[in-house]
Amino acid sequence: MNMPLKSETLNANASHACQQRQEATLPTAAELRQQFPAGEVLTRAIAGYRDQIRGVLHGQDPRILIVMGPCSLHDEHAALEYGTRLKALADDVSDQFLIVMRAYLEKPRTTVGWKGLLYDPERTGQGDLKQGLERSRKLLLELSELGLPLATEALSPFMMDYLGDLVSWTAIGARTTESQIHREMVSGLPMPTGFKNGTDGGVAVATHAMQSASYPHHHLGISHAGAPVMITTAGNPDTHLVLRGGRGVTNYDAVSIAKAVKELQKAGVSTAVMVDCSHDNACKQAERQLAIAREVVAQKRAGNTHIKGLMLESFLAPGRQDDGDNLIYGCSITDPCLAWDQTEALIRSL
């Protein structure tokens, strides 16, 4: 390989420095919400979904919360078809399960990759947050109008200002649970929020996050009108742990869950646990979710009162595909998912 001369490297760095940051103006959260308003009926329904989720997490509702859906949404048409099928299934099993659809618009990446519909809706690699915000809000509205509670991962601390009124349950991912910025954000969120264990499998980052997010915070933010502001939060009393495995080691078995519950008790936070049947628990093999879900529900039915929920990654078509031309309709372009038929059969069998 020919190494560049030192002077060439310096020149390249200098021109890179000139272009290092460019800005494109975006609508404020207030403007976007006005452009795509939620309406009174929907807002009341979402408040009701959040209360139902709280009921499950706090043990007043004996049902199992299931947060399920695609790893990421890249095609609105397929997302709406999935949502329509899920709504019918959710109604059929609503005596046993409270089903919430994963409507994930932001993807945290291990290094780099497509970051979700919100950032790059056309997947050109150039990014288009204006279009991404508009399409994301429109999609969440259309999914909500199907009568489904929605879940998302909150990655950008500003995203919730634009979309949070349409979300009933939020995740803080394994890569951000340790971040103070995310803990501050959760302390001001009006919905139940699950903190994932760290990517190394460690539960302490999540228990610390729950402690932190339950307290009031003061932090830097942007008002819905677009001005820099100091935000003061009240603390979120509705957070819980999500076990997703880590570094190839699973943590959905009875011993791992008991160990996690002990840590939660020691920290004095909620012992409500959701098991993410995907990610490192499934070693990124979608079909493994089937056996994991059965095993976790069996633990719950055998008397484990700490288990409150499951997470499943599921879409219309099985597995995953690399992004590109001729995409398979309804197939994930991020992590592998269960196919719809497998998903439906699983939920009905549970």
Ligand SMILES: O=C[C@H](O)[C@H](O)COP(=O)(O)O
């Ligand atoms: O759930 C999605 C992925 O596991 C997460 O976003 C990391 O993806 P990556 O390792 O492909 O970047």
Ligand SMILES: C=C(OP(=O)(O)O)C(=O)O
């Ligand atoms: C990125 C996700 O999960 P984790 O943070 O557990 O990797 C996800 O649920 O899409």
